[in-house]
Amino acid sequence: MQQGLAEKYELFGCMQCGKCTAGCPVSLRGPLNIRRLIREVMIDRNLEAAARPEFWDCTTCSTCSLRCPRGLEPHELIIGIRGALIEEGRIPATARDALEGVFKHGNPWGRIRSKRSEWAADLGIKDLSKGDKADLLYFVCCAASYDPRVQEVAKALTDSLAKAGVDFGILGNEESCCGSEVRRMGEEGLFEMLVEDNLKLFHERGITKVVTTSPHCYDAFKNKYQDSEIEFQHYTQLVADLISQGQLTFSKELNKVVTYHDPCYLGKQNSIYDEPRYILKSIPGIQFVDFDRCRERSLCCEGGGGRMWVEGTDAGERLSGIRIRDAVEMGVDIVATACPFCLLTLEDAAKTAGLDGKIEIKDIMELVAQAI
Amino acid sequence: MDIVVCVKRVPDTSEADVIIAKDERTVEAGDLVFDINEWDKYAVEEAVLLKEKYGGTVTAVTLGPDETEDTLRRCFATGADKAIRLTDSAFEGSDAAAIAKIIHQAVKDLKFDLIFTGTQASDDGYGQVGPVLASLLGTPHASVVTQVDIADGKARVQRELEGGLSEVVEVPLPAVFTIQTGINEPRYVSIMGVRKAAGKEIETAGLADLGLTAEDVGEKGSMTKVERLFLPPVTKEAEIIQGSPDEASTRLAQIIKDKGGFS
Numbered sequence A: 001m002q003q004g005l006a007e008k009y010e011l012f013g014c015m016q017c018g019k020c021t022a023g024c025p026v027s028l029r030g031p032l033n034i035r036r037l038i039r040e041v042m043i044d045r046n047l048e049a050a051a052r053p054e055f056w057d058c059t060t061c062s063t064c065s066l067r068c069p070r071g072l073e074p075h076e077l078i079i080g081i082r083g084a085l086i087e088e089g090r091i092p093a094t095a096r097d098a099l100e101g102v103f104k105h106g107n108p109w110g111r112i113r114s115k116r117s118e119w120a121a122d123l124g125i126k127d128l129s130k131g132d133k134a135d136l137l138y139f140v141c142c143a144a145s146y147d148p149r150v151q152e153v154a155k156a157l158t159d160s161l162a163k164a165g166v167d168f169g170i171l172g173n174e175e176s177c178c179g180s181e182v183r184r185m186g187e188e189g190l191f192e193m194l195v196e197d198n199l200k201l202f203h204e205r206g207i208t209k210v211v212t213t214s215p216h217c218y219d220a221f222k223n224k225y226q227d228s229e230i231e232f233q234h235y236t237q238l239v240a241d242l243i244s245q246g247q248l249t250f251s252k253e254l255n256k257v258v259t260y261h262d263p264c265y266l267g268k269q270n271s272i273y274d275e276p277r278y279i280l281k282s283i284p285g286i287q288f289v290d291f292d293r294c295r296e297r298s299l300c301c302e303g304g305g306g307r308m309w310v311e312g313t314d315a316g317e318r319l320s321g322i323r324i325r326d327a328v329e330m331g332v333d334i335v336a337t338a339c340p341f342c343l344l345t346l347e348d349a350a351k352t353a354g355l356d357g358k359i360e361i362k363d364i365m366e367l368v369a370q371a372i
Numbered sequence B: 001m002d003i004v005v006c007v008k009r010v011p012d013t014s015e016a017d018v019i020i021a022k023d024e025r026t027v028e029a030g031d032l033v034f035d036i037n038e039w040d041k042y043a044v045e046e047a048v049l050l051k052e053k054y055g056g057t058v059t060a061v062t063l064g065p066d067e068t069e070d071t072l073r074r075c076f077a078t079g080a081d082k083a084i085r086l087t088d089s090a091f092e093g094s095d096a097a098a099i100a101k102i103i104h105q106a107v108k109d110l111k112f113d114l115i116f117t118g119t120q121a122s123d124d125g126y127g128q129v130g131p132v133l134a135s136l137l138g139t140p141h142a143s144v145v146t147q148v149d150i151a152d153g154k155a156r157v158q159r160e161l162e163g164g165l166s167e168v169v170e171v172p173l174p175a176v177f178t179i180q181t182g183i184n185e186p187r188y189v190s191i192m193g194v195r196k197a198a199g200k201e202i203e204t205a206g207l208a209d210l211g212l213t214a215e216d217v218g219e220k221g222s223m224t225k226v227e228r229l230f231l232p233p234v235t236k237e238a239e240i241i242q243g244s245p246d247e248a249s250t251r252l253a254q255i256i257k258d259k260g261g262f263s
């Protein structure tokens, strides 16, 4: 089986240069050492060597894969090890509950399906599950459907799309988890099931174009669903287009200093760096400054790879805390981002640091909606 | 160590709006999501852990229609070796005592050291099947069990009592234990694992196979009968807190404070 892992992930190509570990944001604060893990899987060839508790700390941000000069994908090895352990039932209890929630209720929080589209009640949004037709499917995401903070992003997005005259609809209570984090926690079987069910639903509803709130849904759809009949976009791509074509115009000024935190799944994993910045710079009044660690070098918020449901072993300062501290030093009023998980982890960090009220964490879409 | 585990398929009602059917004695299945009873999940895990430690077999038993096979497949994926489904239209309306009678007929001739049930089921919450089954089998039993150790053909089990207390009792085998949640950390059952269990054989047995008659089961064979189900009336004391999470939590904190909750 470990023979399998070493071959499947081409570990023999590894020259142990350590660029992966050097770039790994999580190793900044904890014991995770991806280079050593690779070495151990190759030498020891048993799962126990790989199954150190800290390997759940990995956020599958993919910095390691981006930096590897030999073109290896160490973060995929982590997913593979998780998969092997899951087949033995060995997974943190909180991650287990998240997976069971997805299986039973279609979302990792195990919230009931009949409340999935409650946030949209009275907003007059087309519901494709009720027979409405639209050019574009807005795929809301579990976080934006159930989390009151992220619901604000969904409302800002739908409000702005409506004002720009875009013909869109949602899948209402029929929408199910995209499975991005399910795959990254290693539950390949459940992920395949979600891909099958979701694609079937998209095709039944005649959907050819999808826009997502979350970079995680976008990444899974674009890179893992790979359906040739459906075009997938992250909202920052669509909104950047709407602005450049003059379909979305601003009438208010937002006189704030704003920086942007690159979500790993949007930037590092899908090279979408410019659209979010273009949107922010288009908003009148905004003075934009970049973090020192930005774009490919951006710090991970630690919300990915299932980490929303796994506490982790790393004891050092949370990376989101470092991010907020940097932002305060830069003198910004607002840290903008474009991912539900980044939004939640960064806001949490700001509250923990007692900076609530001094610095605001916003999704780009909320700033757009404010300035329209 | 041969262990029989009794499991039940129940609706997940943690957040669902429960609708009482027209007959006022059942709940509408509607959009409810069904799964293995929470307590039974721990019972199956405990049985499999003991098997892993001492060897032997685990047999899962359930009572119900075709759909309950999902629950048994989950047991297979957790590590059960055999599964039996007891099914007959005559079983409808059986109370805990009648269900124990049915299970008794199915297990009395099996070779077993232990029988586990969950402490209770999350739907009707009687907590009776285990004790009644033990009395029919003439074996000792322990309820609300939070730890099981086996030595010299005996079990030492820890039972949860009121007020955070526990007691340890020694029980000769064979015995029936009703298992409490928290006794272990049930493993995750992967989709691949459940798929692999899809081909495994599930034995079935009905009224005649079990040597029972219609008089023994259903309402006729029961000691209790559900007369009417109803939702608890909303009393004046109940207050639904409205508003944003910030407003609601502030209000909630105020209420707790006013009532002396923070000291």
Ligand code: SF4
Pocket: A013, A014, A015, A016, A017, A018, A019, A020, A021, A035, A038, A067, A068, A069, A070, A071, A072, A074
């Ligand atoms: S960067 Fe690539 S080659 Fe270098 S140690 Fe990491 S995996 Fe091996």
Ligand code: SF4
Pocket: A020, A023, A024, A025, A026, A027, A034, A057, A058, A059, A060, A061, A062, A063, A064, A065, A074, A075, A078
């Ligand atoms: S994916 Fe990110 S967190 Fe995981 S090992 Fe690679 S660099 Fe570290």
